[in-house]
Amino acid sequence: MRLATAANEAYTASLAVSELLGCKQCGGSRGQDEELGIRIPRPLGQGPSRFIPEKEILQVGSEDAQMHTLFADSFAALGRLDNITLVMVFHPQYLESFLKTQHYLLQMDGPLPLHYRHYIGIMAAARHQCSYLVNLHVNDFLHVGGDPKWLNGLENAPQKLQNLGELNKVLAHRPWLITKEHIEGLLKAEEHSWSLAELVHAVVLLTHYHSLASFTFGCGISPEIHCDGGHTFRPPSVSNYCICDITNGNHSMDEMQVNSAGNVSVSDSFFEVEALMEKMKQLQECREEEEASQEEMASRFEIEKRESMFVFSSDDDEVTPARDVSRHFEDTSYGYKDFSRHGMHVPTFRVQDYCWEDHGYSLVNRLYPDVGQLIDEKFHIAYNLTYNTMAMHKDVDTSMLRRAIWNYIHCMFGIRYDDYDYGEINQLLDRSFKVYIKTVVCTPEKVTKRMYDSFWRQFKHSEKVHVNLLLIEARMQAELLYALRAITRYMT
């Protein structure tokens, strides 16, 4: 069967290949075919990511055996080698787990029909106006026999999926507001009701795609060539159009220049790394010595939580969502931003009372067997992934830094670890980094190349991708925790 599908997907495959070829000779002439009268699409982007120079990214063909297997698996499962895969392959260990999970969620046995899964993916990605993921899944949705009418908006989908819209909205922007009433509303809706297993599947899909949207924006993934915005039929003569122009308009030519300007301060950023390492060392040493009082610890968490609300980039300009995407959501106004302006209070969620390892896992695995295991592995790999390097330094224990990032994200969602001193976050994460984290996690559609470039300037791109992996997994876990806690409360 795999053989047969391979044949089916020859079309996409050829596109993917041509895309790769096209990347290398972007701007080069490919006009010789024109005499045949065929319009040949030309890639617009410069490689898989807009933020990472193409030469930094692994070229297909030069990968090692492990990566090659991964690519082959990915190709076999999806019938394409998408840009997300090409960027994630910086961390093959994680990529493997990621692909396995995604494959299981979308294609293997599960309570939801295939077209529902893709549609939920579209719904989730659309919350963040992530046209990349939406386009990808619109294709898949149609491929598995979904009704094209549904794509005209959520109101055209079955009532059952419409009911999920509210959960999607809350989950994406204010997961702490999920109550068991939300769950009850979905499970007890007469003929449109969800079963518990279906709901867990849907929740996992929603959280997966919310965080994947974060990754897409966080790493500036370029559109696929066969999707809107990924190609042009314009002759290559107009040289400047190489830089792809997608929906968000976040990146533009001037940002490229900003970047080059930013590179001037190389020496500054060098000290940045040194300072960070110094701080980590200090924290390691003095931890035993000074012990903050309980109230101090509690207030540190509160401060961090409150501050995280205000950490926002200054350029808060209104983003006009792309037309094709906007149809999927009812009110664009409902976002994370709203509440930060009004300074809404986020209740504290104690991780010691409801954690993924003990509670979340058990619930998911009970209702949607095997997925708990897969997600658990993915969290684990993401959290523990390290190469013991920091920028140009080797043999560094980065666990402290990784924990700070992870806990900072959970802190933004009001999730508190009793055994963590939130003062560390302030020491280790500087403001530009916090801005980036905050934007990627909460309003990914606003990430700009400038943000990406301005944090951790001396660090490698692979390390920045690593940070993104931490961000998306922490975000996914946070959303899952809230959703699963509500389900647990409903069940008891």
Add this chain to the structure above:
Amino acid sequence: MEKMSRVTTALSGSVLTGRTMHCHLDAPANAISVCRDAAQVVVAGRSIFKIYAIEEEQFVEKLNLRVGRKPSLNLSCADVVWHQMDENLLATAATNGVVVTWNLGRPSRNKQDQLFTEHKRTVNKVCFHPTEAHVLLSGSQDGFMKCFDLRRKDSVSTFSGQSESVRDVQFSIRDYFTFASTFENGNVQLWDIRRPDRCERMFTAHNGPVFCCDWHPEDRGWLATGGRDKMVKVWDMATHRAKEVHCVQTIASVARVKWRPECRHHLATCSMMVDHNVYVWDVRRPFVPAAMFEEHRDVTTGIAWRHPHDPSFLLSGSKDSTLCQHLFRDASQPVERANPEGLCYGLFGDLAFAAKESLVATESGRKPYAGDRRHPIFFKRKLDPAEPFAGLASSALNVFEIEPGSGSMSWFVDTAERYALAGRPLAELCDHNAKVARELGRNQVAQTWTMLRIIYCSPGLVPTTNLNHSVGKGSSCGLPLMNSFNLKDMAPGLGSETRLDRSKGDTRSDTVLLDSSATLITNEDNEETEGSDVPTDYLLGDVEGEDDELYLLDPEHAHSEEPEYVLPQEAFPLRHEIVDTPPGPEHLQDKADSPHVSGSEADAASLVPVDSSFSLISVSHALCDSRLPPDFFSALVCDMLRFYAEQGDVQMAVSVLIVLGERVRKDIDEQTQEHWYTSYIDLLQRFCLWNVSNQVVKLSTSRAISCLNQASTTLHVNCSHCKRPMSSRGWVCDRCRRCASMCAVCHHVVKGLFVWCQGCSHGGHLQHIMKWLEGSSHCPAGCGHLCEYS
């Protein structure tokens, strides 16, 4: 040891009394622990830390240890333990990583004694040494275990698990220096308290975190562990390698496990999520809990036996903010409610069935013939007086043997293989199928096909002679009158879902049981069937349900048997109305053949078939004249299909459905069709008729069915060199980097169908090999083997 025994003697004097009771706490509990005097219990949680006195009728709050105005994380307890030697000494593990000891003997309100802030992460568990007064052990999320001497300000030694978080630590009760620790990655480690450098032993106990462990109070080597994988395992550590001696599968991840005092094989468990009950298991009976306490409304977080030598009092704390004392005698015992039954097929189709004696007894009491024919063998297990188990009941075993030759389904297989379902004009299909049915001696089915042809094809094409012939043949070798033999000769249909068959199942199994001569069977069958209308069943459809023995002893179904007998009768009058129309005669004939229904004897029956054959011809002529549109009959045809399906012959129903296609499909609702299709496909697959089943799937118009052959189409292959599964691609092995299957003819990799000789195991592309073997009989690889292609 000496101290231990003193404790025992000191307590054996007083007898514990109490009742099942509970009290409301102010906040969810995380853990509980009992004082050694068995009269007090401490409850700890995120915002609760209290001591309750256990009195005869109720819990009385004795002391609140949460003092001070400021909430402190040091008081947010993940675990609590009461020293088993010293009534005044308690220890708690805080979620922020602090280990606190409490001295109840302090005169001030604040009983906090010492504070150890050495762990960096949440401390999951604390444990006092069972006999040493000052030794405390803690296990934390940071992967370290620390041993504290309470006379000193800091830890004596630190043990590194070299892995992630420690979930539980427990001192061995018997070995002074040994303690066990369990880890989030599924490992269990055994340590010697004197050797902090490395563990004595390590093994993987569970898949996923091991949440808890408990040493057996009497048996030196036994350690029970409970994990997220929903298992409780009992390990024998006395041997060189830790050996799993028992395994209990629960329904949710196991949060706590505690051996029951004085009962060697009992342990109590509670779960982390979803399931709120406390169970007591006999590890030798791992499927049904021995006792179950259902008081809690939210997950139980802490359990403790009230006294180390009293097996009847269990205390539990829960997230629902209650503290409970459970009395064993008040526990619900699932064993009592369960109806243990076992069913197994033998190699030659024999069926053994065991059930609780009481169930069988009631059944046989109601049906007098059942008792003596089933050769029941009764097993009685001698009750062990030491066992508190009352649930062990005696059971009856029935064995149903199958007569040689009966139960053959060859007609089904033949029919399935030879029927033509598509690809030819309707008339031809019907003729072909009728012929197939007739050759297999299924005349009724053959008639049906013929009649379908008459109904749906233009009548002029049917030569009268042909019809005549078929009918004549049908009536002459029609259904035999010796119905008792018939009963056995006729093959039963597997998996028929009609409930009607249940009654037949009863009688059939009775008949089959007897291994006496055929005549005896005849007699008995006649007696047997006299009163019931079973014969109508098997004469109308020559298929019987075999799976229905399953229901045999089900009391509920047994009661509802009466009304169900009515169903075939309902069906029968319906057919009566059709008597005037073409399908009629065969039913007339049926009726005549069945002496019990008609109430007449064989002489009457012998006359009727002749009539019917004439009547058919005349009617078909009438049909030709009136030229009724086929639609006129569709209701009847649908009835006919339903009738076949109800008789258990889904094969006929589905075949007709496919052959007639659009003509009848709209008259039968989607779900019924789907149901028929799935039943038939299931049957076909049991007989390994993959090709036929696939054809049926393909020809089906129901969406749910036609997508069947698109699901789970993955084929897993192993590499022929290294025998490992080839995960990524089917033709190149990742490990040995070799192409697995080369074509012996063209020497290219075979990526699709690979055919090989079973003699020399050379092979290649199907096309190539076929071509090659047309010209040569030798193996294309040149090995000299004479390959055969069939």
